[in-house]
Amino acid sequence: MTAVKLPAVAPAGLELKQERFRVWRAFKRHRLALVSAILLIIFCAIAIFADRIAPFDPNATNAALAGGKPQPPSAEHWLGTDAYGRDYLSRTLVAIRISLVVGLTAVVFQVVIGVGTGLLAGYFGGRTDNILMRITDTFLAVPGFMLLLMVAGILGGTLPALILAIGALTWMTVARLVRAEVLSLKQREFVTAAQCMGSSHWRIMGVYMLPNLVSIIVVAATLSVPAAILTESALSFLGLGVPPPNASLGNMLSDAQQWIRSAWWIWVVPGVTISLIVLAFNFVGDGLRDALDPRTRS
Amino acid sequence: MRKASLLFVLLIILAALPGISLAQDSQTLVVASTGDPQTLSGLLANDGNSIGVTTFIFEPLVLGGENWGDSIEPALAESWSVSDDGLEYTFNLRQDVTWHDGTPFTAADVLFTFQAVLEESNAIDWRSNLMQDGVPFGFEVVDDHTFKVILNEPDATVLTSVGIPIVPAHAFSSLNVVDVPFNTNPIGTGPYRFAEWNTGENVVLEANESYWRGAPNIDRLVVRFVDGAENQANALLAGELDFARIDGADLSPFENNPDFTIVRTPRDLMRYVGFNVLSPNVSDPAVRQALMTGLDRQAIINTVAAGNGLLADSLFNRSVFVYEEGRNPQVAYDPAAAAQMLADAGWTDSDGNGFLDKDGQEFTMKVAYLGSWALMQAIAPLVYDNFRALGVNVELVPLDQAAANEQIYNNTAVEKPYDAMLGGWGLFGPEPDHYRNYLANETSFFAYANPEVVALFQEGRSTTDLDARRAIYEQIDSLLWSDLPFIPIFQPIGVYVFRSDLNLDEAQVNGTFLTGLKFPALAAFTN
Numbered sequence: 001m002t003a004v005k006l007p008a009v010a011p012a013g014l015e016l017k018q019e020r021f022r023v024w025r026a027f028k029r030h031r032l033a034l035v036s037a038i039l040l041i042i043f044c045a046i047a048i049f050a051d052r053i054a055p056f057d058p059n060a061t062n063a064a065l066a067g068g069k070p071q072p073p074s075a076e077h078w079l080g081t082d083a084y085g086r087d088y089l090s091r092t093l094v095a096i097r098i099s100l101v102v103g104l105t106a107v108v109f110q111v112v113i114g115v116g117t118g119l120l121a122g123y124f125g126g127r128t129d130n131i132l133m134r135i136t137d138t139f140l141a142v143p144g145f146m147l148l149l150m151v152a153g154i155l156g157g158t159l160p161a162l163i164l165a166i167g168a169l170t171w172m173t174v175a176r177l178v179r180a181e182v183l184s185l186k187q188r189e190f191v192t193a194a195q196c197m198g199s200s201h202w203r204i205m206g207v208y209m210l211p212n213l214v215s216i217i218v219v220a221a222t223l224s225v226p227a228a229i230l231t232e233s234a235l236s237f238l239g240l241g242v243p244p245p246n247a248s249l250g251n252m253l254s255d256a257q258q259w260i261r262s263a264w265w266i267w268v269v270p271g272v273t274i275s276l277i278v279l280a281f282n283f284v285g286d287g288l289r290d291a292l293d294p295r296t297r298s
Numbered sequence: 299m300r301k302a303s304l305l306f307v308l309l310i311i312l313a314a315l316p317g318i319s320l321a322q323d324s325q326t327l328v329v330a331s332t333g334d335p336q337t338l339s340g341l342l343a344n345d346g347n348s349i350g351v352t353t354f355i356f357e358p359l360v361l362g363g364e365n366w367g368d369s370i371e372p373a374l375a376e377s378w379s380v381s382d383d384g385l386e387y388t389f390n391l392r393q394d395v396t397w398h399d400g401t402p403f404t405a406a407d408v409l410f411t412f413q414a415v416l417e418e419s420n421a422i423d424w425r426s427n428l429m430q431d432g433v434p435f436g437f438e439v440v441d442d443h444t445f446k447v448i449l450n451e452p453d454a455t456v457l458t459s460v461g462i463p464i465v466p467a468h469a470f471s472s473l474n475v476v477d478v479p480f481n482t483n484p485i486g487t488g489p490y491r492f493a494e495w496n497t498g499e500n501v502v503l504e505a506n507e508s509y510w511r512g513a514p515n516i517d518r519l520v521v522r523f524v525d526g527a528e529n530q531a532n533a534l535l536a537g538e539l540d541f542a543r544i545d546g547a548d549l550s551p552f553e554n555n556p557d558f559t560i561v562r563t564p565r566d567l568m569r570y571v572g573f574n575v576l577s578p579n580v581s582d583p584a585v586r587q588a589l590m591t592g593l594d595r596q597a598i599i600n601t602v603a604a605g606n607g608l609l610a611d612s613l614f615n616r617s618v619f620v621y622e623e624g625r626n627p628q629v630a631y632d633p634a635a636a637a638q639m640l641a642d643a644g645w646t647d648s649d650g651n652g653f654l655d656k657d658g659q660e661f662t663m664k665v666a667y668l669g670s671w672a673l674m675q676a677i678a679p680l681v682y683d684n685f686r687a688l689g690v691n692v693e694l695v696p697l698d699q700a701a702a703n704e705q706i707y708n709n710t711a712v713e714k715p716y717d718a719m720l721g722g723w724g725l726f727g728p729e730p731d732h733y734r735n736y737l738a739n740e741t742s743f744f745a746y747a748n749p750e751v752v753a754l755f756q757e758g759r760s761t762t763d764l765d766a767r768r769a770i771y772e773q774i775d776s777l778l779w780s781d782l783p784f785i786p787i788f789q790p791i792g793v794y795v796f797r798s799d800l801n802l803d804e805a806q807v808n809g810t811f812l813t814g815l816k817f818p819a820l821a822a823f824t825n
Contacts, residue, residue, distance in 0.1 A: 084679055
């Protein structure tokens with residue numbers, strides 16, 4: 001039998017370090033995940049410094065240069081320009097930032113709501129569980145994207161509204177995962193011990209259970225980021241996302257529609273960027289899951 | 299048994315697809331429209347999708363009014379005469395006209411139509427056409443085919459004012475024309491009768507065999523909904539459309555392509571940046587002139603219309619009879635001069651944050667527009683960047699249809715929730731009085747009602763002498779050009795693409811789909 005998972009409060013410093021080292025070793029073995037992680041770090045750096053590394057103002061037009069048609073990549077504009085003469089590289093860099101900000105913060109919302117719901121439902125059980133899980137089912141039953149379109153339509157296309165909407169409509173899976181894990185944790189000796197010592201419910205949930213949930217939360221969150229990014233892109237593509245003239249990968253793709261025949265870089269650049277970000281998050285998520293899941297430990 | 303049922307299924311499928319078998323018929327023409335009409339009643343239609351259908355079904359007494367082309371020509375009235383005092387217009391109606399249901403067309407139909415338009419609860423756009431200073435015209439049915447319009451004072455605009463699509467009196471039970479089944483099952487006198495409306499897909503029209511000018515050559519006209527020039531271009535290439543106007547789309551697949559013909563012809567439309575002239579930041583005409591000088595309008599034409607546009611030099615469209623190219627001094631793009639003009643008007647960047655300010659107020663500008671309108675969406679980034687380059691803190695506010703109706707199009711409050719808006723309008727025809735509702739009316743988009751302009755419009759309407767009228771409207775034109783309630787950007791040149799075997803020439807394309815229906819053009823369609 002593999003080692004029983006150590007209660008997070010118990011390990012001494014050395015054991016914790018060993019545990020981390022072991023996860024890192026397992027993750028490292030997943031080559032694709034490693035490459036993806038490096039890629040993600042690069043994307044994050046781009047997002048943070050987008051303003052400073054962008055060679056041009058991403059919203060500055062240059063109609064004389066463009067003449068109404070996207071201009072191909074050149075020495076000055078490495079990824080060409082769009083039909084307004086706006087530097088495509090600069091727009092892409094800024095769009096990466098918007099995509100990542102939306103993806104990551106939406107997932108934070110999603111995790112907060114999902115973990116809260118799952119933890120309460122799983123720990124208290126009974127009526128609380130019933131009510132919270134029925135609410136979760138209700139949200140799951142509603143066609144999410146339709147609801148999102150409605151919410152985006154009502155709130156208008158501001159960034160915070162978009163983030164809130166995506167977060168508020170995608171937390172259900174996390175809630176279910178967390179609840180299932182809490183149900184099993186509840187039966188464990190260290191929880192019983194804590195209860196016997198008279199710890200409060202909140203202390204048991206917060207101090208004893210939450211650290212044991214970190215691995216599944218991290219994996220679920222990592223795998224949700226690409227979904228959130230794609231949702232933002234889809235909304236922007238439909239004109240309900242990031243408001244113009246600001247660039248997002250979705251609205252860049254949307255604008256690219258009319259140039260599909262004549263200007264490849266106009267759709268290849270945002271398309272490839274979006275695919276890379278989404279794939280990278282997925283691979284990192286897979287890698288983390290394999291590394292953190294005790295059942296796949298060798 | 300199994301074979302028999304298979305055959306049966308096949309038969310059902312074939313029966314369910316009449317459109318497909320008929321589409322192969324050479325007498326069907328599929329034209330493009332961007333979406334479902336709001337109504338099929340000619341009286342209520344005031345959007346392009348609706349007018350694009352109703353123009354085939356209904357006719358007015360006289361062509362040349364709003365939506366009815368560039369020149370005054372007889373239609374349901376074959377002739378007319380004016381009394382010596384200019385107060386009585388007698389229209390002689392055609393006697394050979396029948397409605398699509400076979401009932402003869404008479405003066406009673408004209409009377410009903412005009413009364414319905416005047417009925418306030420119907421809220422029909424044409425209502426002000428039939429009034430003078432708030433008092434309705436008088437009407438008189440002399441006999442079945444003679445109709446009289448009686449005025450309180452001479453009015454030069456009657457012939458275009460009565461350019462209202464006539465509806466059949468017998469199809470309505472009261473003057474209420476708003477919530478009636480007629481609006482989805484219309485009866486008109488036009489060359490095409492309504493056949494079916496497949497929501498989200500198309501409207502099918504069938505030739506009116508007993509049309510008074512003779513039966514149309516094309517048996518079926520399918521107005522198919524394909525949104526966006528690019529999608530229409532793809533549909534043309536795929537053979538799903540026969541005829542579409544696709545300015546703004548990538549034309550390269552059609553250029554030097556023998557299967558398609560491209561025709562370019564100017565349209566009676568204007569694209570503009572409208573100001574809320576009551577908004578403090580843009581209330582000064584000098585500021586509006588500066589913004590026009592700082593707006594690269596030619597770049598907008600090149601970018602959003604692939605160069606297919608005529609740079610505006612008047613707030614009136616070119617089809618207005620007083621328009622004369624070059625009478626107003628053209629405003630060239632000159633950002634340096636614009637910045638100087640703004641500085642002269644008191645706007646400087648005194649706090650060094652990159653945006654202009656005056657008396658401690660930053661120059662912010664909320665620019666509202668219908669976000670789902672691809673053209674406005676395309677114009678917006680250029681307006682944003684040009685104005686921002688002058689130091690204006692621009693915020694683009696794309697609105698969905700409902701919000702745009704509420705805030706812009708149907709907003710009759712004097713206070714507007716925007717500083718500027720992007721818009722496009724047109725089909726006003728040759729009569730400048732048709733602009734009065736927008737340019738001398740404080741509840742319209744620009745909240746603009748310069749007393750001098752209002753008075754001149756009033757005078758222009760009651761003046762019947764053509765030269766005197768011309769002088770009045772030339773004066774209005776100059777006043778508007780310096781006052782600039784809106785910056786006129788350009789009049790688009792329509793790029794029509796159609797199957798080469800349709801054999802159309804420019805005049806036909808123009809006459810048919812540009813400004814409502816002119817029958818001779820349609821009759822000339824040959825396959």
